Amino acid sequence: MRPALAAAALLALATPVRADWISYGNGWGSKWDDPVHGTPATVTWGFVDDGTIVDPGFYLAAEVSGGSAVGALRATVDAAHGAGAFDAAIQNAFDTWHAVSGITFVGPVAGGNAPLMGSVTSPDIRIGAFAAVPSSGFSWVGAVGFGPPGDDLFFPDAVAGDVAFNLSVPHEIWPGAEGAPAVPFTNDLEGLMLHELGHAAMGLGHPADGAPEVMYVGAGCCAVVNREPSPDDIAGAQSVYGASSIPACANDIDDDGDGLYDGLDPGCANASDASERDPALPCDDGADDDGDGRADHDPATLADPAAGRGDPGCKDPARPREDPQCSNGADDDGKPGTDFDGGVSVNGGPGDPNGPDPHCVGKPWRDDEKAPPGCGLGAELALLLPLAARVRRRAPI
Ligand SMILES: [Zn+2]
Numbered sequence: 001m002r003p004a005l006a007a008a009a010l011l012a013l014a015t016p017v018r019a020d021w022i023s024y025g026n027g028w029g030s031k032w033d034d035p036v037h038g039t040p041a042t043v044t045w046g047f048v049d050d051g052t053i054v055d056p057g058f059y060l061a062a063e064v065s066g067g068s069a070v071g072a073l074r075a076t077v078d079a080a081h082g083a084g085a086f087d088a089a090i091q092n093a094f095d096t097w098h099a100v101s102g103i104t105f106v107g108p109v110a111g112g113n114a115p116l117m118g119s120v121t122s123p124d125i126r127i128g129a130f131a132a133v134p135s136s137g138f139s140w141v142g143a144v145g146f147g148p149p150g151d152d153l154f155f156p157d158a159v160a161g162d163v164a165f166n167l168s169v170p171h172e173i174w175p176g177a178e179g180a181p182a183v184p185f186t187n188d189l190e191g192l193m194l195h196e197l198g199h200a201a202m203g204l205g206h207p208a209d210g211a212p213e214v215m216y217v218g219a220g221c222c223a224v225v226n227r228e229p230s231p232d233d234i235a236g237a238q239s240v241y242g243a244s245s246i247p248a249c250a251n252d253i254d255d256d257g258d259g260l261y262d263g264l265d266p267g268c269a270n271a272s273d274a275s276e277r278d279p280a281l282p283c284d285d286g287a288d289d290d291g292d293g294r295a296d297h298d299p300a301t302l303a304d305p306a307a308g309r310g311d312p313g314c315k316d317p318a319r320p321r322e323d324p325q326c327s328n329g330a331d332d333d334g335k336p337g338t339d340f341d342g343g344v345s346v347n348g349g350p351g352d353p354n355g356p357d358p359h360c361v362g363k364p365w366r367d368d369e370k371a372p373p374g375c376g377l378g379a380e381l382a383l384l385l386p387l388a389a390r391v392r393r394r395a396p397i
Pocket of ligand 1: 195199206217
């Protein structure tokens with residue numbers, strides 16, 4: 001954010017944005033290192049040796065067949081996507097949580113061959129890959145990740161932090177940038193690892209709703225490339241481990257979900273700025289300034305006013321208000337029609353019986369319900385033609 005005196009008045013009126021994230025510990029425990037939430041942690045991780053079994057005393061042992069085969073999974077992914085693709089996807093997932101919260105990872109270190117989910121607690125996060133027993137619970141998931149111990153300092157838990165990939169389902173590396181279409185449940189490897197680490201490292205559960213959330217797995221999830229935590233995921237991660245040592249304006253992440261990151265985000269004053277939001281920018285301040293239940297610019301909302309969590313009044317993060325005339329609930333021009341949607345989005349109920357204002361349809365961010373001034377090509381040509389004629393007369397030939 002940028003320092004701004006005027007922001008104080010805005011913030012006093014603004015409504016906080018609703019949070020969906022949930023943590024296992026709810027303030028204490030179910031996190032690595034100090035159980036007090038908001039404190040940082042350093043977590044070790046590694047792959048278990050191929051052939052390592054799931055401890056026979058743990059329920060998952062009945063749902064897998066054979067020993068771990070991370071090597072086979074790595075070979076499959078690398079054969080399809082290039083040498084190093086598997087390890088890069090896994091490492092990226094660790095780096096991403098480090099970039100947005102106070103957790104630091106050390107690895108990969110040797111994971112050993114002691115049974116997974118048995119009695120060994122080191123490294124903290126041990127990763128294996130197993131074939132699934134058909135029709136078992138494990139056969140329906142891309143991977144499982146077990147949350148941090150109740151208290152890492154005093155009550156170590158060997159199951160905590162363990163991750164098992166399911167070798168019986170596909171694991172892909174989808175082309176395209178964040179948000180690009182993916183075939184649902186084909187398990188984009190980096191996004192899947194980010195999700196499992198959300199459990200195993202971050203101590204986060206599944207939020208009730210929110211399709212953009214990495215931690216969301218309900219209806220509508222998993223149809224796009226999702227390798228960046230949403231603002232809600234990040235809020236959850238920071239509640240458990242505090243802020244990252246990397247400033248939000250230098251972490252290669254779109255921390256505020258407005259489609260722009262770091263220096264490209266108008267909310268970033270410079271690379272040491274710890275927030276991509278700016279209290280002086282109503283469409284990039286993280287708050288619902290106009291009380292319509294939606295906040296800030298969201299590319300998904302710009303494409304479809306009913307989608308995403310953004311405010312339809314915000315065409316981009318630098319727009320000066322969340323409630324321009326075409327989405328302020330008022331009939332500003334006194335002519336039939338109100339707003340882009342008949343005023344329903346702000347006022348609720350049936351809205352204007354005349355429906356939307358024709359000058360606002362498809363343009364909820366427009367700050368004028370009246371027709372645009374005559375600045376089309378025709379008007380400009382009419383002005384230019386007499387000038388052109390005069391120039392021609394003054395020409396030397
Ligand atoms: Zn999950």
